[in-house]
Amino acid sequence: MDIEKLKQKILTKMSEKELETKINNIIKENSGLIDEKAAISIIANDLGISMDYDDNEEYGFSIKDIAEGQRNVEITGKIMDISDVREFSRKDGTKGKVRSIIVADNTGSIRLTLWNDKADLVNNLKKGDVVEITNAFSRKWNNKIELNSGSDLTITKIENYDESKYPVVKECYNISELTPNMPATIRGEIIASYDKREFPRKDGTTGRVKSFILKDDTGTIRGTLWDDLAEIEINKGDIVEIKGYVKEGLRGLDINVNTLNILNKGEVAEVPEVNISELPKYKDDIVHVKGRITNISNPRMVKFDDREVEVREIYLMDNTGSVRISFWGNNINALNDITEGDAVKITNCKVKSYNDFEGNEIISLSAQSNSQIIKDDSIGAPKYTENLIKINDIYNLDEKSKNDITTVGRVLTIYDINEFERSDGTTGKVRNIIIEDETGKIRVVLWDKDAELDIKEGDIVKIVHGYAKDNGEFVDLNIGRFGRIIVNPEGVSVKINRKFIKELEEGETAEIRGTVVDYRKQDLILHLCPNCNKRAVLSEGKYICEECGEVEPREVAVATLTVDDGTGNITCKLFGKTVEKITETPMDKLKGANLDILNKLLGEEFIFNGLVNKRLEDLEFSVKSVRKLDLDKEIELLSNL
Structure with missing residues (x-):
């Protein structure tokens, strides 16, 4: 039995360090009564590695068995290629030389690099010779396992061998x-x-x-x-x-x-221009198509094993159907001047086919580096109409209509960006904003690049081809694969229920612009029962709720301001984030602040959005959001009233 060959077989299943530990443990367990060879035999038997082979067996260790980090590798293989000798200069000025051979058996092939004097070992060998290689060591290079020549490397030509165990060397292969x-x-x-x-x-x-x-x-x-x-x-x-x-x-x-x-050279066929319904006849071919663009996706990154590529997709519609077209890498620049509704001709697209989860064949197109998008209003295609939906109508849409929503709103509230870890280990980002129009408001969920957009309260945003998702308590508007968000689109405005204070009516949601003229002298932090939401009172160092007894209260920032706009004044109640926003002070700082923080607001002008309530005989404004006065936006708003 060749114990070294047996050891090499074991090393295909574990590291050299693991093997050494197991050998030492077995010798120790047997009080030193067995030697290293016997320990190796026990380990091989435990691993189910056969020891029934002849010492002279030509094929005891196959190329497929070679793993990274093995030493004293012994294999036989047929020489498939021999490189020329290449000389190089060392740092000390001396010359070295290197060449390589590729050897193969029926389990695979591997490169052996020969350095300096070892390069001479193959001087009298040629392609097709079968050789035995001993005392090589393996390593990984460029993600491939290779063999290197150690000081004791030998290469011996084998004259008698089983031809069936090695590939045939040919000038040209099938x-x-x-x-x-x-x-x-x-x-x-x-x-x-x-x-x-x-x-x-x-x-x-x-x-x-x-x-x-x-x-x-x-x-x-x-x-x-x-x-x-x-x-x-x-x-x-x-x-x-x-x-x-x-x-x-x-x-x-x-x-x-x-x-x-x-x-x-094959004949270069003329690229046909085809209708979308005819595309299944042209699978894997290059075609021209024309029609009207109905959807344009946001760019997204697609990961491959060796690279990450940006892709953007569109949907093109003609009188016979609709098709998705993908633009990859630098090709996405062709979409910079294109928008939904454009009639275009797109040249040199490759026709692709795949099956969906239900087994249906889906035809798509992939733009090539020489593809062009040519605008042409004379192209006959169905007319594109943008279906702009009011926010309040979103809540009443059927399930199909909820998957394609285009709406416009003004940003009412912006929340912080939150980061999260995806299942693949990458980090994602998400941010929520609240938008409103004259009919209502809705939460919009922004992911990754969209979450990082420069959006301010008061901005106009247009959501194109978004989708609504019912999350139980809320209905959220999401920007999916073919959705996108446009910040402050040119020529787009949102009608808001802006009113003078004297015009306010009980029960309506409205927006007012006014100056802070007074504030109520009260604690900035309200302590509420976490169970019934009633006020908890501090008594002998403990917070007591009249309904629930002793509780650990929920702390909420609160401020009551008097706001005047020249037509009248109204009491404005602010809670939580709106207090932090108007005072520009985070919650942890508000807890230790005094009323001087509200004194600084006197004479400042703000925009308040909220609900009009009646308290006793007077109207009161429950503030949902607040922002500083932006004169440019005010001028734009007044011009649209």
């Missing part, structure tokens, strides 16, 4: 013969060619990449062209020969191309 980590030359027909895209590298330079699908009589494979090779013009129908390195891709094998020769 696609079905390819395995991961092997160099290969293949020929075939380009059946799909994708546009070049650019991406930023970590060093600040710009990389280029283009991919294609190659087909021969035995299968298909994706090929990738990097940097200068990405500039080669290849089209569907071209017959090509490529040389490259095969790797495991997300959906099968990929080949990173080193050289590409076009053996025969």
